[in-house]
Amino acid sequence: xxxxxxxxxxxxxxxxxxxxxxxxxxxxxxxxxxxxxxxxxxxxxxxxxxxxxxxxxxxxxxxxxxxxxxxxxxxxxxxxxxxxxxxxxxxxxxxxxxxxxxxxxxxxxxxxxxx
Amino acid sequence: xxxxxxxxxxxxxxxxxxxxxxxxxxxxxxxxxxxxxxxxxxxxxxxxxxxxxxxxxxxxxxxxxxxxxxxxxxxxxxxxxxxxxxxxxxxxxxxxxxxxxxxxxxxxxxxxxxxxxxxxxxxxxxxxxxxxxxxxxxxxxxxxxxxxxxxxxxxxxxxxxxxxxxxxxxxxxxxxxxxxxxxxxxxxxxxxxxxxxxxxxxxxxxxxxxxxxxxxxxxxxxxxxxxxxxxxxxxxxxxxxxxxxxxxxxxxxxxxxxxxxxxxxxxxxxxxxxxxxxxxxxxxxxxxxxxxxxxxxxxxxxxxxxxxxxxxxxxxxxxxxxxxxxx
Numbered sequence: 001x002x003x004x005x006x007x008x009x010x011x012x013x014x015x016x017x018x019x020x021x022x023x024x025x026x027x028x029x030x031x032x033x034x035x036x037x038x039x040x041x042x043x044x045x046x047x048x049x050x051x052x053x054x055x056x057x058x059x060x061x062x063x064x065x066x067x068x069x070x071x072x073x074x075x076x077x078x079x080x081x082x083x084x085x086x087x088x089x090x091x092x093x094x095x096x097x098x099x100x101x102x103x104x105x106x107x108x109x110x111x112x113x114x115x
Numbered sequence: 116x117x118x119x120x121x122x123x124x125x126x127x128x129x130x131x132x133x134x135x136x137x138x139x140x141x142x143x144x145x146x147x148x149x150x151x152x153x154x155x156x157x158x159x160x161x162x163x164x165x166x167x168x169x170x171x172x173x174x175x176x177x178x179x180x181x182x183x184x185x186x187x188x189x190x191x192x193x194x195x196x197x198x199x200x201x202x203x204x205x206x207x208x209x210x211x212x213x214x215x216x217x218x219x220x221x222x223x224x225x226x227x228x229x230x231x232x233x234x235x236x237x238x239x240x241x242x243x244x245x246x247x248x249x250x251x252x253x254x255x256x257x258x259x260x261x262x263x264x265x266x267x268x269x270x271x272x273x274x275x276x277x278x279x280x281x282x283x284x285x286x287x288x289x290x291x292x293x294x295x296x297x298x299x300x301x302x303x304x305x306x307x308x309x310x311x312x313x314x315x316x317x318x319x320x321x322x323x324x325x326x327x328x329x330x331x332x333x334x335x336x337x338x339x340x341x342x343x344x345x346x347x348x349x350x351x352x353x354x355x356x357x358x359x360x361x362x363x364x365x366x367x368x369x370x371x372x373x374x375x376x377x378x379x380x381x382x383x384x385x386x387x388x389x390x391x392x393x394x395x396x397x398x399x400x401x402x403x404x405x406x407x408x409x410x411x412x413x414x415x416x417x418x419x420x421x422x423x424x425x426x427x428x429x430x431x432x433x434x435x436x437x438x439x440x441x442x
Contacts, residue, residue, distance in 0.1 A: 082318070088311070
């Protein structure tokens with residue numbers, strides 16, 4: 001019975017780890033593909049919050065002893081608080097520096113298609 | 116195999132970052148990239164099983180050094196000055212150096228080779244005798260604090276002298292070395308940044324707590340005075356960033372910080388002198404207590420405390436020397 005639970009935890013852990021890695025990868029692609037600063041912050045910020053949650057939860061399912069579990073939980077809590085704060089600080093600093101949140105017409109190819 | 120692949124990946128990123136730093140003419144991005152460089156280096160040290168060095172590199176290189184460089188940058192223009200550079204001569208010198216280094220790597224033993232000279236020299240003796248002479252689990256701390264205590268006291272005084280040097284350079288020949296308290300009207304705090312302020316206030320106690328854990332856990336796990344000093348300094352720099360330079364200088368006046376820097380180094384030296392008075396040699400902790408192993412433990416704890424105080428004091432003194440000139 002204990003062996004079955006261990007295998008389930010291990011498999012579920014890998015599912016969470018790979019999906020977390022996929023989200024981080026999507027965020028990376030988003031940073032490269034998005035047209036301006038704010039949409040890039042959006043892409044990186046969302047996936048950088050969700051990715052570590054999934055990866056660390058996956059690791060928490062796979063570790064054996066309570067001490068490591070507690071350390072991972074503490075890191076998870078830390079990242080859940082600091083990640084969105086860093087995203088906010090970055091976007092706020094950009095706004096303070098006078099970067100316009102609305103991209104210029106030329107950098108929005110979708111407008112052409114609508115017309 | 117996995118370690119080798121990961122190491123090559125990290126080293127490639129390291130080279131890419133280094134080239135980006137050289138090519139960037141925007142000094143702000145160069146500072147940020149140097150922070151990334153340090154973080155990659157820390158990951159590299161960790162892959163090589165040097166957790167103590169990785170912790171130092173992450174705390175000092177990626178954390179405090181980046182803040183100090185940003186503090187210096189606030190006094191400077193943000194773009195690199197375009198001078199007439201002798202690119203040809205520099206490239207030639209670099210090419211010659213790189214050739215010599217690549218040639219030399221053919222003589223380097225494989226990574227982790229137990230027959231390598233570095234492993235055969237005194238390292239084996241330290242590993243064999245640490246349990247019997249000092250009896251702490253972290254051999255790195257035993258080597259750093261006790262076996263090679265002379266090297267470490269040298270490092271602490273180098274840091275202290277570097278701090279004094281920065282103060283002299285920034286004072287610009289004035290009599291006043293340490294920064295004065297700024298006028299009460301000045302407020303450099305993040306006034307319009309409520310969320311970072313709230314989160315920062317939430318984080319600071321935990322950063323200081325982790326610094327203290329690193330300080331006093333150095334005998335059992337990765338850590339020690341250098342890492343702890345940098346962590347505590349980082350926490351107090353964060354305090355200064357969110358509450359303003361004036362509030363930070365009221366909490367930790369410049370005289371107190373410089374006193375910590377000096378006192379920490381002198382505490383280290385004092386342990387050595389006390390050992391001499393008790394009939395041992397300089398920095399021989401075995402004579403501090405009747406039981407030699409307990410004496411070693413006491414000596415290591417006290418000198419690590421000295422290192423931690425000194426590192427915190429020097430880093431915050433340098434930070435405030437820059438920050439108080441900006442405001």
